Amino acid sequence: xxxxxxAGPELACAKCQQALVLGKVKASYLGNxxxxxxxxxxxxxxxxxxxxxxxxxxxxxxxxxxxK
Amino acid sequence: MDGxxxxxxxxxxxxxxxxxxxxxxxxxxxxxxxxxxxxxGDLPAAHALLCRFLPFPGIVGHLCEHPCEAPxxxxxxxxAIRINALERAVATHGxxxxxxxxxxxxxxxxxxxxxxxxxxxTAAADxxxxxxxxxxxEVGPQLLGRLRDDPRLPAAALEADLARFxxxxxxxxxxxxSDGAALAEQFDAVYLGTGPATSPIAIDPLxxxxxxxxxxxxxxxRYGAPYSVIxxxxxxxxxxxxIERMLQGASLxxxxxxxxxxxxxxxVNLARHASMPPVAPADVSTGYTQDEARAEAARCFPCHCLxxxxxxxxxxxxxxxPKRYIRExxxxxxxxxxxxxxxxxIDSCTLCGLCAEVCPxxxxxxxxxxxxxxxMIAKGKMPVSHHDFxxxxxxxxxxxxxxxxxxxPGHDASALLFYPGCQxxxxxxxxxxxxxxxxxxxxxxxxxxxLGCCGAPAHWAARNDLFAETRAEFRAEWQRLGKPPxxxxxxxxxxxxxxxxxxxxxxxxxxxxxxxxxxxxxxxxSRLTIHDPCTTRHxxxxxxxVRRIAAQCGATVAELDGAERTTCCGFGGLAQFANRExxxxxxDRRIGQDESDTLTYCAMCRDNFARRGKHAVHILDLLYPGxxxxxxxxxxxxxxxENRGRLKRQLQRDLWREEMNEPVADIELEISxxxxxxxxxxxxxxxxxxxxxxxxxxxxxxxxxxxxxxFIACHRPVRVTYWVEYTVENGRHVVHCAYSHRMDLETxx
Numbered sequence: 146x147x148x149x150x151x152a153g154p155e156l157a158c159a160k161c162q163q164a165l166v167l168g169k170v171k172a173s174y175l176g177n178x179x180x181x182x183x184x185x186x187x188x189x190x191x192x193x194x195x196x197x198x199x200x201x202x203x204x205x206x207x208x209x210x211x212x213k
Numbered sequence: 214m215d216g217x218x219x220x221x222x223x224x225x226x227x228x229x230x231x232x233x234x235x236x237x238x239x240x241x242x243x244x245x246x247x248x249x250x251x252x253x254g255d256l257p258a259a260h261a262l263l264c265r266f267l268p269f270p271g272i273v274g275h276l277c278e279h280p281c282e283a284p285x286x287x288x289x290x291x292x293a294i295r296i297n298a299l300e301r302a303v304a305t306h307g308x309x310x311x312x313x314x315x316x317x318x319x320x321x322x323x324x325x326x327x328x329x330x331x332x333x334x335t336a337a338a339d340x341x342x343x344x345x346x347x348x349x350x351e352v353g354p355q356l357l358g359r360l361r362d363d364p365r366l367p368a369a370a371l372e373a374d375l376a377r378f379x380x381x382x383x384x385x386x387x388x389x390x391s392d393g394a395a396l397a398e399q400f401d402a403v404y405l406g407t408g409p410a411t412s413p414i415a416i417d418p419l420x421x422x423x424x425x426x427x428x429x430x431x432x433x434x435r436y437g438a439p440y441s442v443i444x445x446x447x448x449x450x451x452x453x454x455x456i457e458r459m460l461q462g463a464s465l466x467x468x469x470x471x472x473x474x475x476x477x478x479x480x481v482n483l484a485r486h487a488s489m490p491p492v493a494p495a496d497v498s499t500g501y502t503q504d505e506a507r508a509e510a511a512r513c514f515p516c517h518c519l520x521x522x523x524x525x526x527x528x529x530x531x532x533x534x535p536k537r538y539i540r541e542x543x544x545x546x547x548x549x550x551x552x553x554x555x556x557x558x559i560d561s562c563t564l565c566g567l568c569a570e571v572c573p574x575x576x577x578x579x580x581x582x583x584x585x586x587x588x589m590i591a592k593g594k595m596p597v598s599h600h601d602f603x604x605x606x607x608x609x610x611x612x613x614x615x616x617x618x619x620x621x622p623g624h625d626a627s628a629l630l631f632y633p634g635c636q637x638x639x640x641x642x643x644x645x646x647x648x649x650x651x652x653x654x655x656x657x658x659x660x661x662x663x664l665g666c667c668g669a670p671a672h673w674a675a676r677n678d679l680f681a682e683t684r685a686e687f688r689a690e691w692q693r694l695g696k697p698p699x700x701x702x703x704x705x706x707x708x709x710x711x712x713x714x715x716x717x718x719x720x721x722x723x724x725x726x727x728x729x730x731x732x733x734x735x736x737x738x739s740r741l742t743i744h745d746p747c748t749t750r751h752x753x754x755x756x757x758x759v760r761r762i763a764a765q766c767g768a769t770v771a772e773l774d775g776a777e778r779t780t781c782c783g784f785g786g787l788a789q790f791a792n793r794e795x796x797x798x799x800x801d802r803r804i805g806q807d808e809s810d811t812l813t814y815c816a817m818c819r820d821n822f823a824r825r826g827k828h829a830v831h832i833l834d835l836l837y838p839g840x841x842x843x844x845x846x847x848x849x850x851x852x853x854x855e856n857r858g859r860l861k862r863q864l865q866r867d868l869w870r871e872e873m874n875e876p877v878a879d880i881e882l883e884i885s886x887x888x889x890x891x892x893x894x895x896x897x898x899x900x901x902x903x904x905x906x907x908x909x910x911x912x913x914x915x916x917x918x919x920x921x922x923x924f925i926a927c928h929r930p931v932r933v934t935y936w937v938e939y940t941v942e943n944g945r946h947v948v949h950c951a952y953s954h955r956m957d958l959e960t961x962x
Contacts, residue, residue, distance in 0.1 A: 190960035
């Protein structure tokens with residue numbers, strides 16, 4: 146679930162006025178958790194999930210965990 | 214799920230039973246498979262199949278008494294398939310039959326066959342294939358002596374069949390007298406197939422065992438006259454099976470219930486097949502040409518039941534049939550490790566009951582799926598995403614935003630209690646207010662009003678806890694109002710009350726209206742096709758009342774498949790939330806059945822039809838005509854909730870004279886029709902969007918996309934994170950897109 150989109154510099158945290166950078170994020174669902182690289186604000190840690198990820202790989206993982 | 218119950222369900226799906234022809238054939242030839250290969254013009258496949266089932270395809274092709282043809286269901290639609298003529302064509306035009314393949318037995322035994330007739334040679338063939346050493350003793354000079362005199366059988370066909378013994382090691386001793394008892398001393402087993410007996414011996418009809426444990430007997434020695442090719446062949450086969458079992462020390466009798474000629478329970482709907490006469494061969498003496506055989510084989514339906522699969526897009530979608538589904542569902546529940554792959558399939562059934570209606574054995578998949586859902590809930594294995602949205606909508610309908618229970622203004626008792634239901638209030642709140650006013654005017658003694666949800670979504674989600682809570686809330690209010698008889702406008706509410714609260718007197722609004730009289734409105738002549746909600750499937754009084762009301766309103770109503778054969782609109786069983794694709798297939802087939810506008814009397818049916826582009830009216834649109842009701846769009850999930858809240862406040866204001874203020878939205882949204890449709894598909898409410906934007910604007914937590922100039926923000930009220938891309942224009946929040954996910958994300962330090 147790595148966000149390879151190079152949108153990082155184009156996306157800025159409105160609060161911290163900083164461009165997003167790739168960083169480690171803990172993703173968890175139904176008691177399972179794992180580490181992923183996602184764009185986030187280096188200041189406040191706001192994590193960005195693009196639509197393609199939410200409705201793509203992330204949805205697949207959610208459904209797989211629900212069926213476990 | 215109870216294992217015994219599962220077996221019972223499985224046994225009621227007859228799709229896997231053999232067709233009548235195969236069941237009637239003493240060796241259960243796969244006639245359907247044979248016809249299928251021929252229909253496709255695949256002669257080698259047809260030939261291979263025939264040689265797999267029959268040791269002597271040429272002989273059978275020319276001489277079989279074909280007991281398969283009498284029960285052929287094609288007989289009732291033009292004439293039975295000429296199965297034996299097909300066999301003959303396959304044997305004649307096909308390649309040389311392959312030799313028998315000598316098997317490798319664990320323990321190779323020696324078997325003596327006495328009599329080289331059809332039963333003896335069949336036993337010899339089957340036993341050599343099993344890997345045993347076989348010696349055939351024949352008192353006459355030739356193998357198959359009796360058949361050589363039959364003018365119908367060309368010598369070449371007989372010799373071609375016998376050639377299958379080449380290089381198998383079977384030893385043939387012709388012109389040799391032999392004695393069964395003596396052979397039993399030298400061999401491990403003996404089969405007697407010596408033809409009509411002068412002194413009859415006792416032979417078990419199932420196992421062909423005799424009093425001697427090593428000796429078996431069959432063929433015309435057993436059944437006498439008249440001689441039958443297929444009966445002798447079957448005896449040889451059944452005796453070989455017994456000998457093999459005896460040699461292995463296995464039970465002779467176990468699992469032989471289906472042995473031999475049988476009737477079949479497989480149902481075939483002949484109405485689906487036009488009559489078609491058999492193909493006559495141009496030359497009777499040579500039989501079918503390959504083309505003639507292909508044409509005759511194409512007359513085979515083939516026999517299948519699949520009645521439910523034909524009428525249900527859900528059952529069709531998963532490419533199986535109930536017996537297979539039930540097995541998968543049971544495996545899904547009992548699986549210990551690995552993915553529960555059938556969860557979504559289980560949750561995609563609308564529970565509408567149409568399958569049971571068309572099933573010759575009354576098997577309903579709804580019952581199976583609901584039971585499976587209960588199992589999933591009990592084990593904590595129900596995927597939360599399948600029903601979360603619908604159950605939150607139920608929670609809204611149970612909340613103070615919608616619930617209301619009052620006597621009619623100016624009354625302290627109720628002769629009746631009107632229960633419009635959550636979805637009619639969501640779809641046409643004005644109709645609820647108007648029909649309630651009509652009831653109040655016509656019914657003496659006061660008509661109470663209760664707004665709420667009957668709990669159907671909880672029942673369909675197998676959330677029996679929630680369902681019980683919802684019913685308890687209803688009962689408490691109903692008791693407080695003096696337990697008046699309940700009148701429902703929604704057929705799902707009617708179903709829930711009638712099925713789950715047997716002491717609750719319940720009537721449909723439509724039968725009541727006929728009794729008390731319709732509102733004074735001018736009927737507008739219209740031509741409509743009626744769609745009955747699936748929850749009224751067997752409610753004949755309701756069907757009749759609705760049709761009479763429609764007629765009184767000036768509508769000419771056409772039928773589709775009749776009220777009892779109606780389908781679901783996709784809402785039933787919460788299918789549209791668990792599987793939008795399947796639910797859309799169901800409603801799309803229904804609306805494609807007919808060009809006319811649809812008349813229904815369920816708000817969800819009407820709105821789902823509208824959502825998929827069908828013009829549809831609710832019966833209340835006929836009672837209260839105005840505007841282009843048939844073209845009214847599906848309000849969508851957000852408006853459904855807003856309409857319920859607004860209806861409650863309107864009634865409180867107008868009927869009970871209470872001071873009610875309409876809430877003012879602090880966040881004004883601007884949503885294009887395209888984005889609106891996308892939000893509906895994604896089950897995102899405008900209220901969810903407002904929460905995100907409110908959160909972003911109050912905390913400043915949002916992103917700015919420099920390429921598009923849009924803000925991107927998210928908020929996670931409980932279990933779902935919602936994302937919105939928006940811009941602010943003239944104080945309004947223009948929503949460009951929104952989406953959600955359930956996974957929780959946390960920045961690692």
